[in-house]
Amino acid sequence: MTGFLPLAERLEDIDHGERLSDFAWRMAFGAIGWPWLLASLSGGRKADKRALLDELGLAHDALPHLGSWKADMGFLRHIVREIARLRPAHVVELGAGASTLVAAQALTLHGGGQLHSFDQHGGFVDATRQWLADQGLKADLRHAPLTKKSSDWPGRWYAIDTLPESIDLLIIDGPPWAVHPLVRGAADSLFSRLSPGGVVLLDDAARPGERLVARRWRERWPHMDFRLVKDGTKGTLVGRRRDVSMPAVNDNEAGRGWHHVARAAGIAALIATGWIARGALGEFPQPAQAETFLDEAAASHRAGLLRLAMPSQVESQRLDPQEIERTTGIVLPALPSDWRISDVQLFPTADSPSIAVSLVTPQGEQLSFFADRAETPAEGRPLLAHRAGDTIAYWExxxxxxxxxxxxxxxRLLALAAQVAPAG
Structure with missing residues (x-):
């Protein structure tokens, strides 16, 4: 939220070559990143903002206008959703602002864990602390100037004095890209503290710089699963540590010093060759995500059939799309009125709950409708896939x-899907 405030670092502490290189990166990424910056100005719909505040029990004027350098509604929903799911003991936030208020209130509603928030502007830290106090909330807010230098990432990083030994949720909304387009990559210095199943949320994940950061994180941290979710104006990268043993330090790749003048020339070469424009920034292969989505859809179908066959299981035949969107952020399309709903369930997936609806057509066909956020090769027109004896029509x-x-x-399944899909 503090992206337009002056950087609280002393330029005389940065050598001339580093300053020249960082300036070249900022100019280059500013030239190619303006569509992302322009799209971020809205911050989300006012109705979504009111719904989130209602869910948190906050007044409608509790948050400022969201947009520009502030966290948008998509990112804030992820924070609330993960806190409700994890009930974390320790949440660490890099970059204070609207997300601080939302996280602090969500923690009071879901487990009462501790929020540790760091920002480079001392005055803004004091103002945010008072803002929370006005709402009856508390957090451990600390001034962390951008004076630390990372051996693995460019730009200057937070000088953080104290951290919890174990982090359940890491919220990354700083430093601002004006420090360096790749500066947030240094947040991986905290990944070794993530608890099993711990989650990382990176704001502005659709920007070119953050996409490069995500690509490198995926290479450096193979025991973590990362997924880009495009449910806001800026995109959110969701990372989750698998529940396996983890090294105390990042040993996936030896620390590489960044040769400042060389990389300044390198970025010019990348732009000249059109590397970025050709879409090389897409960090996650879609087929892998599609496979996971299809596996989950098939599993939800089988689970739905089992539930219907078990007298001890109580079905819920009420489908409330508004409640589902308000609570989970999942948007449901209108289903044909002559399809009978036999069950509606939340279905657990890796990132957040999805929705599974058991249906019966007028011809007596038993179907399952599955909704989640995922990157697949499909667009508006359904594609086909098969899992065991099941046929799946899927689209976005x-x-x-x-x-x-x-x-x-x-x-037949494609014909049924065409009644729901926008370009069926």
Missing amino acids: AGSMAYALTGRTKAN
């Missing part, structure tokens, strides 16, 4: 991915 609309699963012929 906005940031959402949908699947219709059943044990029926492919052409």
Whole structure:
């Protein structure tokens, strides 16, 4: 939230070559990143903001206008969702602001964990602390000037004095890109403190710099799963540590010094060759994400059939799309009115709950409709896939991915999916 405030670092402490290189990176990424910066000005719909504040029990004027350098609604929803799911003991936030208020309130509602927030501007830290106090909230807010130099990443990093031994949720909304487009990569110095199942949330993840950061994180931290979710104006990178043993330090790649003048020339070469424009920034191969999404859709279908066959399981036949969107952020399309709903369930997935709806068509066909956020090769027109004896028609609309699963012929399933898909 402090991206337009003066950088609280002393330029005389930075050598001339580093300053020249950082300036070249900022100019280059500013030239190619303006569409992302322009798209971020809205911050999200006012209705979504009111719904989030209602969910948190906060007044509608508790948050400032969201947009520009502030966390947007998509990112704030992720914070609330992960705190509700994890009930974390320790949340660490890099870059204070709107996310601080949201995280602090969510923690009071879900477990009462401790929020540790760091920002480079001492005056803003004091103002945020008072802002929280006005709302009856507390957090451990600390001034962390940008004076530390990373051996692995460019730019200057937070001088953090104290951290919890174990971090359950790491929120990254700083430093601002004006320090360096790749500066947030240094947040991986905290990954070794993540608890098993711990989560990383990176704001502005759709920007070119953050996409390069995400690509390198994925290479350096193979025991973590990263996923870009495009459900806000800026995109959120969700990282989750697998529940396996983890080295105390990052040993996936030896620390490489950044040769400042060389990389300044390198970025010019990348732009000249059109490397960025050709889409080389897409950090996650879509087929892998599609496979996970399809596996989950098939699993939800089988689970739904089992529930319907078990008298001890109580079905919920009420589908409330507004409540689902308000609580989970999942947007559901209108389903055909002559399809009978036999069950509606939250279905656990790696990042957050998805929605599974068991359906029966007028012809008696048992189907499952599955909704989640995922990157797949599909667009508005459904594609087909198969899992065991199940046929799956899947498509995307906005940031959402949908699947219709059943044990029926492919052409018939495509015809059924066409009644729901926007370009069916």
